[in-house]
Amino acid sequence: MSKAYKTYSDSELINLLSNRKQESAAFSEIYERYSSMLSAYSKCLIKDKDIAEDIFQESFIRLYKTLKKKKENQNVPGLLVTICRNLAYNHSRDKKVKVDPELVSLKSEDPIDYENKELMELIIMAVEFLDEKYRRAFMLREFQGLPFKEIAELENINLGNAKLRAARAKKKVIEILQPYINDLEKS
Amino acid sequence: MSKFDILNDLIEGRLKDSSEKSIYAELSADSAMRQELRDLLSVNNSINNNKSLFVPASGAKDAIFGKIGLATGGAAVATFWNSKWFYSAMSSVATFLIMFGVYLGLGELQDESSDQIAQNFEMQQIELEKLSELEVNNNFNDNTNLIFNNNDNFNKKQSGNNKIAFASNKNEKANRNSDFALRNLSDEEANESENSKITSSDKEDINLYNAGINFSELSDNQVTSFYLENNYQIKPIDNKQQEEIISSFESNNLYSRFSLEWNNSESVHFPEERITPSEFALFHKNSLSMLYDINDRLTIGANARQETFYLVFRGLGEDGIQRIYEQQPNLTSFSGLLRYDIFEWKNELPLEVETFTELQLGGNTLGPVGRIGFGLEIRPTQNITFVVSGNYSQLRYWHQNNGFRSEKFSLNYGVKFGL
Numbered sequence: 001m002s003k004a005y006k007t008y009s010d011s012e013l014i015n016l017l018s019n020r021k022q023e024s025a026a027f028s029e030i031y032e033r034y035s036s037m038l039s040a041y042s043k044c045l046i047k048d049k050d051i052a053e054d055i056f057q058e059s060f061i062r063l064y065k066t067l068k069k070k071k072e073n074q075n076v077p078g079l080l081v082t083i084c085r086n087l088a089y090n091h092s093r094d095k096k097v098k099v100d101p102e103l104v105s106l107k108s109e110d111p112i113d114y115e116n117k118e119l120m121e122l123i124i125m126a127v128e129f130l131d132e133k134y135r136r137a138f139m140l141r142e143f144q145g146l147p148f149k150e151i152a153e154l155e156n157i158n159l160g161n162a163k164l165r166a167a168r169a170k171k172k173v174i175e176i177l178q179p180y181i182n183d184l185e186k187s
Numbered sequence: 188m189s190k191f192d193i194l195n196d197l198i199e200g201r202l203k204d205s206s207e208k209s210i211y212a213e214l215s216a217d218s219a220m221r222q223e224l225r226d227l228l229s230v231n232n233s234i235n236n237n238k239s240l241f242v243p244a245s246g247a248k249d250a251i252f253g254k255i256g257l258a259t260g261g262a263a264v265a266t267f268w269n270s271k272w273f274y275s276a277m278s279s280v281a282t283f284l285i286m287f288g289v290y291l292g293l294g295e296l297q298d299e300s301s302d303q304i305a306q307n308f309e310m311q312q313i314e315l316e317k318l319s320e321l322e323v324n325n326n327f328n329d330n331t332n333l334i335f336n337n338n339d340n341f342n343k344k345q346s347g348n349n350k351i352a353f354a355s356n357k358n359e360k361a362n363r364n365s366d367f368a369l370r371n372l373s374d375e376e377a378n379e380s381e382n383s384k385i386t387s388s389d390k391e392d393i394n395l396y397n398a399g400i401n402f403s404e405l406s407d408n409q410v411t412s413f414y415l416e417n418n419y420q421i422k423p424i425d426n427k428q429q430e431e432i433i434s435s436f437e438s439n440n441l442y443s444r445f446s447l448e449w450n451n452s453e454s455v456h457f458p459e460e461r462i463t464p465s466e467f468a469l470f471h472k473n474s475l476s477m478l479y480d481i482n483d484r485l486t487i488g489a490n491a492r493q494e495t496f497y498l499v500f501r502g503l504g505e506d507g508i509q510r511i512y513e514q515q516p517n518l519t520s521f522s523g524l525l526r527y528d529i530f531e532w533k534n535e536l537p538l539e540v541e542t543f544t545e546l547q548l549g550g551n552t553l554g555p556v557g558r559i560g561f562g563l564e565i566r567p568t569q570n571i572t573f574v575v576s577g578n579y580s581q582l583r584y585w586h587q588n589n590g591f592r593s594e595k596f597s598l599n600y601g602v603k604f605g606l
Binding site for chain 2: 037044065170181
């Protein structure tokens with residue numbers, strides 16, 4: 001008997017996209033895995049919530065099309081981040097805004113302070129460099145806020161391993177971001 | 188555990204008091220460890236301060252899937268072996284196998300119970316001996332029968348199967364498959380017998396039905412009882428004797444008011460389900476009811492079933508963010524039930540057809556469940572009834588002190604066995 005989609009690797013899910021009966025469920029699982037991450041990333045890049053949501057949706061649509069065309073060796077979170085970043089850049093480049101200094105308030109309405117937002121972007125980008133099993137544990141714990149017990153059930157591992165994977169993933173992220181964290185502390 | 192793991196447990200509040208004291212002492216003396224703690228806090232604070240960023244807009248998934256032409260809420264199951272169609276097929280097969288097994292098992296029980304009936308009637312025959320207006324044969328204990336006529340209510344509900352107890356030689360077994368618990372008469376003997384008299388030169392088996400007694404012409408409530416004397420003459424008894432026989436038959440035949448019903452069901456959830464369980468319970472969509480007929484129309488009972496309800500509810504996550512949750516858990520529900528026969532359709536077919544309405548109240552681990560519905564009972568034989576019904580079910584459940592409900596309409600089909 002086959003295992004449920006939650007235990008499939010990204011590669012296995014990508015392969016199922018060529019099966020008409022299973023592609024909906026497979027892409028749904030990919031969406032569930034990375035929607036939290038991409039939601040945060042798009043909002044970090046684009047201040048406007050509506051534009052950020054549009055970019056979020058467009059990123060997944062382009063991810064689907066890319067995965068359907070090329071199935072080999074695809075790093076799904078890396079692809080998503082790259083697509084999202086390119087779309088955000090295109091939006092900023094194409095946007096032509098005439099700003100009347102007298103009408104625009106200088107006070108930002110964005111409640112997120114700049115320092116945290118920058119680090120948030122870096123954390124999301126660092127996630128794509130993690131091994132898949134550590135990445136999933138980190139995202140389930142930090143991005144989706146799931147308790148370790150639920151992570152253990154989803155990943156089909158014991159509670160201790162769930163805690164260990166999440167901790168190892170966080171340690172790796174910090175190692176990757178060490179230079180940036182040091183810079184942020186100094187500034 | 189490494190130092191990083193200890194520091195991680197510290198900031199996530201998982202360290203015991205004693206361990207906290209020692210780590211703080213270590214931190215005060217170790218600058219590298221303090222830097223590691225600062226790095227960890229930076230990352231943690233950045234994530235925790237931006238939790239709202241991680242929640243996609245509601246409807247985003249539907250919009251994405253709509254644009255690429257895929258259905259949302261893809262099942263968590265991978266192949267047919269985990270699909271709801273497989274489980275529907277398996278539950279139907281399980282229903283059939285269990286029904287067949289129960290039917291075979293009940294056959295054995297009824298064989299035994301027929302012996303008991305025969306014994307009971309033999310005892311009743313001894314009582315009848317004392318009644319007046321009866322001609323008691325010296326060979327009273329040989330080859331005596333009691334016949335109950337076409338009193339429909341009595342025959343169906345109280346006697347169970349239109350049975351005639353064969354109360355004679357204790358070694359004789361009642362034939363449970365026929366309408367009468369009889370021994371068989373040879374064709375020759377049947378042709379020779381008269382309408383009201385059955386003769387036999389020796390003590391061979393006698394089939395009273397073949398003897399030409401037309402029971403459908405007997406009026407309601409009339410009971411014909413007879414003794415097979417030396418020349419096997421049939422003698423009628425009066426109503427008082429009839430009542431005593433019927434009441435003794437009832438008191439020894441309470442088991443026939445019980446029945447066992449097994450159902451399979453197909454449901455439509457409201458709102459329409461967007462997710463399905465990764466696996467279903469073993470007896471998913473199956474239910475078992477034990478029923479007791481209080482009278483012709485009213486039946487009470489108890490029901491157990493395995494089913495799912497589609498749940499949609501809101502709640503505050505551990506991270507403080509309001510979320511909408513969707514689930515379809517496997518549940519085992521228990522209920523008491525009340526069934527009322529509304530109407531019996533008289534027809535020319537060898538079938539009894541009745542309509543009924545039913546109310547069930549019970550619950551499962553999530554909360555109380557109520558069901559109301561209508562159905563049809565089709566009875567080709569006294570022991571077996573095919574049941575088809577439709578009902579509306581509602582489950583009430585609570586999450587974080589807020590109440591929610593889940594609803595569905597179900598079509599149920601199954602078989603009821605008289606015990």
